[in-house]
Amino acid sequence: MGVRLELDDLPPRYRAQAEMQMARHSRAGQGQKQPAAKTPQSERDYYLAHILPKVAAGLVAEVREQVRFDLLPEKEYCGLKLPAAHYTPDFVLTYADGTVEVVEVKSKFTRRAQRDYIYRRRLFIDLYAAPRGWKFTEYITDGEG
Known part of the structure; x- marks a missing residue:
C-alpha cells in the first residue's frame, strides 16, 4: 500500500531536484550495457517508494x-x-x-559476492557515520544481482 506520485505532483523545487537526479541516472547508464542485475532497479524502487515521498512531503531537504x-x-x-x-x-x-541518513541498497547475492563490503561498511560507520551521529540504513533485497 504505497503512495504513487508523479513528477507533476511535486513542488517546483523538488521536481527540479528529482529531474536532475533522474537525468544523472540516465547519463550514467549511457554507453554501457545494462546488466540483467536487479540491484540498480532495487535502488530505483527504493528511491521511488521511500525517498521521493519524503522529498515531496518536505521532510528531506537534499538527496x-x-x-x-x-x-x-x-x-x-x-x-x-x-x-x-x-x-x-x-x-x-x-x-x-x-x-x-546514509542508505545502502544491496541484494543478498551482491552482498555475498562483495566480500570486502562488510569491512568497508564497518570503516565507514566508524570513521564517518558514528562520529557525526548519522543514521545508517542497509536495505537488503532478494534479487540476484
Whole structure:
C-alpha cells in the first residue's frame, strides 16, 4: 500500500531536484550495457517508494547519490603498494531538521559476492557515520544481482 506520485505532483523545487537526479541516472547508464542485475532497479524502487515521498512531503531537504567517502589512503609498506579504500553508499539524505541518513541498497547475492563490503561498511560507520551521529540504513533485497 504505497503512495504513487508523479513528477507533476511535486513542488517546483523538488521536481527540479528529482529531474536532475533522474537525468544523472540516465547519463550514467549511457554507453554501457545494462546488466540483467536487479540491484540498480532495487535502488530505483527504493528511491521511488521511500525517498521521493519524503522529498515531496518536505521532510528531506537534499538527496545525494553515490557519494564517495575515502576510508584509507593509498600507501606503501615494506615494498608493498597498498591501495586506497573507499566506500560509496547509494544515497545520502539530509533531512529538513539537519539529520543525515546514509542508505545502502544491496541484494543478498551482491552482498555475498562483495566480500570486502562488510569491512568497508564497518570503516565507514566508524570513521564517518558514528562520529557525526548519522543514521545508517542497509536495505537488503532478494534479487540476484
